[in-house]
Amino acid sequence: MVIIKSFLPFRIGLSSSAIYVKLSVGGFVVLINGKEFHYTPNGATSIHVNRKTGEVSNKDAVFVFQHGKEEERISMYELLFCSDFLIYLQAFIKPYSPNKTTPPWDRDELDILFDELELANIKRSIDKALDERDEATFYTLLKML
Incomplete structure (x- = not known):
């Protein structure tokens, strides 16, 4: 089971259609079976989020995490099932997403x-x-x- 311990991106990039969350070494830490694994840029290096829908578009990305010499590969698809990850990600992309709330009154x-x-x-x-x-x-x- 993967638990997100910390998630602090290095940089957030924007285009007209996407938000790019660039990951930093040491800024993304997960716990797997009680061991602390740190993100390393040996695999995917960023998360791509569609600005209009708010959905992650690079679901096939694989991130590499390291604990000493031990490596774990975790797919974006697997991370999306972690509610902690979604909460962290949403906190960073919310300021750049279009306001989807509709006022209760016209x-x-x-x-x-x-x-x-x-x-x-x-x-x-x-x-x-x-x-x-x-x-x-x-x-x-x-x-x-």
């Missing part, structure tokens, strides 16, 4: 809501003017209705 609904709130505020102000017996404010507010 512009027309917001305008209607603001109008209703303004009308309610005017009505409360009219009530306050009546309570204080302020005729000038009362007539001014009536014109705003």
Whole structure:
């Protein structure tokens, strides 16, 4: 089982269609069967993420990790099944991805809501003017209705 201990990329590159996460030696550490393995650039050196979909595009990449003289090869496909890896990766690519969240309100609904709130505020102000017996404010507010 692969557990991500640390993930700190060396550099993040951008193109119009992709985000490139360049890995650094010592910045990517995994635990495999209790042993700590450090990334080495003997295999793939970067992760390619599609900017529009947020999906990793180089799923066939194989990364090499080393513990002393022992080497482990881990495919991108295997790393994608580690939830820790996805969390780390998402944290680094999120600022460069297009905003996919859609507002819960559209512009027309917001305008209607603001109008209703303004009308309610005017009505409360009219009530306050009546309570204080302020005729000038009362007539001014009536014109705003």
